[in-house]
Amino acid sequence: MGKVIYHIDLNSFFASAEILLNPSLQGKPIAVAGHSRRGVISTASYEARQYGVNSAMPTAMALKLCPDLILVNGHHSYYEELSQKFINTIKKYSTLVEQASIDECYADMTEAVKQFKKPMDLAWQIQTELLNDxxxxCSIGVAPNKFLAKMASEMKKPMGITVLRIQEVPIKLWPLAIDEMRGVGKKTAPHLHEMGIHTIGDLSNFKEIEKLRMIFGKNTDTVLQRANGFDDSEIICEWDVKTMSQSTTFSNDLTDYDEIKSVFLELSQKLSRRLDYDGKTGNLVSITIKYFDFTSNNRSKKLTEYIHSSEDIFQNALDLFDENVEDIPIRLIGVGISNLKQTNEVQVQINIFEQPQELSKTEQLIKELNRSCSTPSFKTASSIIKKKG
Structure with a gap:
C-alpha cells in the first residue's frame, strides 16, 4: 500500500467563523474586510462569491458587484482559537501533520485508514467531526502525495471529498486550466497561454522543454513531474528548534512582485551572513508570509543537501513563494533555515562518502607541509615549494 495523504481545507474559514459568532449572518453575502488603507476583501462567504466577490478584491469593487454585501471586521484571536481546534482534531488521527496555513493542513493518513473498513470513512468522519464539534x-483531498491531495481538495467545495490517484491524472487533472495548477502563478499563466499551454495536460505533453525553462528555471523538472501526478515533497511536522531566520514588516503592504523579490534577496543575504558568522548550515528552508489582514502562511521544504549561501537561500525561498503564496497584499516576509549543523561537520560527512581523487599540485604541497612540521616557517615552506618547482 502506498502513502495516503490528506489535504484538509476549511471552507471560507473567516466568513464561517464570523457566522459562528453571529448566526444571523447565515445564508447572507458577507465578507471580512481587512484594515488596510487600500480597503481589500480578506475572504467572502459562498453567497458573496456567487456575485464574483473574492479575496484580495478592493472593497469598493466588491460593493459594486454585490450592493447587499455585509462587511464585517475580522476577529483574529477567534480565528486562531478555531484553527488550533482544527489542527488538534487532525492530530488525533495522525502524528504526521503539517499546518500549511491557518485554515489548511496536510496529514499522512497511511496508517490511520487501516483502522476503517472503507478508506474514505476516515475522511467522512473527520469532516463530520469538524462540522458537529x-x-x-471542510473539503478533503485524498492522494498519494501532497501535490495531488492539494489539487483534489480544490475540486469539490464546500464539503467535498475527492480521491485523486496517479492513474486518474489524465482524466481528472489534465483537463483543468493551467491557471488552477498549484505552482503556476498569475504572472506565469499568461506566458504559458501564449505558448499554447491552456491546460495541465498541455503542460504535461509539451515537448519544447527549453522554452519551459525560460519560465520555470530550475523548477522546470519539478513542475513537469507534478503535471504528471508525481511529487516527492515531504510532510514537515514541526518547525525545528535549531532555526535561524530573518524577517521584516512593511509600513505599506506589498503587492509588486519585483519589490517582494528584492525583499527575499535582502533577507537571504542577511541570513547567509549570520550563518557564516556562526559557522552554520541547514537543509530545511522556510518562509513566513503575513497578509494585510494579519493572517499568515508558512511554507517549508527539506533539501537533499545543506546550504548557507545567499544565492541558495534566495532561490529556494523564492521558489516556495512562487509555488504556494496567493496574490494578496503582504505586510511581513520571513525567511528561515532549520536543521542547523556546523559547516565543518557537514563537510566531514560528505567527504566520507566521496571517492578518493588525485590531489592537485597545491594540495600536494599543503599535505607535505603538514607532514614536515606542525608549524613550518616561511623559509621551510619556500624550500619545499622551490624543490617541487
Whole structure:
C-alpha cells in the first residue's frame, strides 16, 4: 500500500467563523474586510462569491458587484482559537501533520485508514467531526502525495471529498486550466497561454522543454513531474528548534512582485551572513508570509543537501513563494533555515562518502607541509615549494 495523504481545507474559514459568532449572518453575502488603507476583501462567504466577490478584491469593487454585501471586521484571536481546534482534531488521527496555513493542513493518513473498513470513512468522519464539534466545513483531498491531495481538495467545495490517484491524472487533472495548477502563478499563466499551454495536460505533453525553462528555471523538472501526478515533497511536522531566520514588516503592504523579490534577496543575504558568522548550515528552508489582514502562511521544504549561501537561500525561498503564496497584499516576509549543523561537520560527512581523487599540485604541497612540521616557517615552506618547482 502506498502513502495516503490528506489535504484538509476549511471552507471560507473567516466568513464561517464570523457566522459562528453571529448566526444571523447565515445564508447572507458577507465578507471580512481587512484594515488596510487600500480597503481589500480578506475572504467572502459562498453567497458573496456567487456575485464574483473574492479575496484580495478592493472593497469598493466588491460593493459594486454585490450592493447587499455585509462587511464585517475580522476577529483574529477567534480565528486562531478555531484553527488550533482544527489542527488538534487532525492530530488525533495522525502524528504526521503539517499546518500549511491557518485554515489548511496536510496529514499522512497511511496508517490511520487501516483502522476503517472503507478508506474514505476516515475522511467522512473527520469532516463530520469538524462540522458537529466546531461548526467548521471542510473539503478533503485524498492522494498519494501532497501535490495531488492539494489539487483534489480544490475540486469539490464546500464539503467535498475527492480521491485523486496517479492513474486518474489524465482524466481528472489534465483537463483543468493551467491557471488552477498549484505552482503556476498569475504572472506565469499568461506566458504559458501564449505558448499554447491552456491546460495541465498541455503542460504535461509539451515537448519544447527549453522554452519551459525560460519560465520555470530550475523548477522546470519539478513542475513537469507534478503535471504528471508525481511529487516527492515531504510532510514537515514541526518547525525545528535549531532555526535561524530573518524577517521584516512593511509600513505599506506589498503587492509588486519585483519589490517582494528584492525583499527575499535582502533577507537571504542577511541570513547567509549570520550563518557564516556562526559557522552554520541547514537543509530545511522556510518562509513566513503575513497578509494585510494579519493572517499568515508558512511554507517549508527539506533539501537533499545543506546550504548557507545567499544565492541558495534566495532561490529556494523564492521558489516556495512562487509555488504556494496567493496574490494578496503582504505586510511581513520571513525567511528561515532549520536543521542547523556546523559547516565543518557537514563537510566531514560528505567527504566520507566521496571517492578518493588525485590531489592537485597545491594540495600536494599543503599535505607535505603538514607532514614536515606542525608549524613550518616561511623559509621551510619556500624550500619545499622551490624543490617541487
Amino acid at each position: 466546531f461548526g467548521l466545513k
